[in-house]
């Protein structure tokens with residue numbers, strides 16, 4: 422941790438007293454520590470204590486009046502290698518999740534380009550409230566890492582989950598993270614995500630319910646491990662502002678094919694997680710189709726299988742496909758793996774509660790080209806993405 426820049430954001434919770442020990446641990450390990458306090462944090466621990474332990478002035482003001490500077494939130498955000506918000510009160514979590522920016526800590530959160538870690542602390546009922554869960558989920562979706570609070574005796578005298586993780590625990594997580602080398606530094610990863618829309622006429626299309634969650638989670642997981650990612654996404658509500666992800670928006674299967682073919686030659690890894698339409702209308706009407714007859718048929722033609730196309734063009738890329746099966750799952754997935762010349766296939770099953778389209782969770786089985794089968798338990802799509810990153814890393818580096 423020597424020479425690393427840790428920015429510690431302290432908000433108003435009794436657990437703020439623990440930041441004295443945490444600051445001491447970081448400084449002893451050789452890190453540079455700067456601290457931002459909210460006004461209410463100062464009722465729990467004094468700025469003087471934290472300034473003394475961090476060996477730096479504590480920041481709270483948007484404008485440093487003496488020097489007339491007002492951009493310190495930007496400067497702090499750029500300075501930090503890691504922004505750790507501990508303790509994060511329910512109030513601060515709520516504001517972070519909603520882009521509210523009425524103090525220096527929150528302005529710096531919006532400005533920071535480094536990873537942001539959040540360690541909540543509050544009473545058990547506040548922690549269990551649906552709004553807190555929703556805010557934490559939003560922050561996790563933004564790519565922030567949540568350090569779960571611990572169960573135990575709380576300042577109110579109640580027993581439950583809400584205690585700030587112990588300083589030693591937080592310190593160890595940060596130390597381990599700084600030790601890690603990004604697994605995919607210098608690698609290029611191509612990912613497809615979301616549905617495709619196949620136009621019938623200017624106002625209608627054939628589409629599907631894919632949300633794009635798995636593909637976006639994969640893009641973030643690879644980018645967090647140092648990869649340069651090109652994410653080709655069909656129509657999806659999702660977006661990412663990760664600096665290492667270039668998002669290419671397309672609509673139809675044909676457009677996705679063009680983009681995938683043009684980015685594939687320079688990719689080291691390609692993961693096709695999009696739910697691409699298998700058929701598209703033979704004719705796309707140039708004007709809106711008027712209703713006339715009682716029956717109306719649309720003639721469909723097969724789209725080009727993007728994954729299979731890349732399988733035939735493959736030189737030394739690691740190629741990953743997804744399979745969605747409802748019967749003879751393993752057998753069909755293995756057939757697809759071979760037919761499309763893949764290195765790995767991720768089998769989705771719709772036969773499990775909580776798995777598949779639109780859900781935040783999924784249950785998948787990984788099958789590699791030597792028919793090695795790994796079943797993963799039901800877990801969030803972010804966790805599956807991180808698991809895949811590790812799995813692919815161990816396959817490539819084996």
Ligand code: CTP
Nearest residue numbers: 693694695697724725726727728742743744745
């Ligand atoms: N895929 C693709 N291009 C297509 C259709 C599918 O790249 N035109 C990719 C998907 O992104 C996924 C994989 O192929 O990685 C499997 O898709 P799936 O729909 O399960 O299988 P299909 O091969 O389309 O076969 P079937 O629908 O008969 O199961």
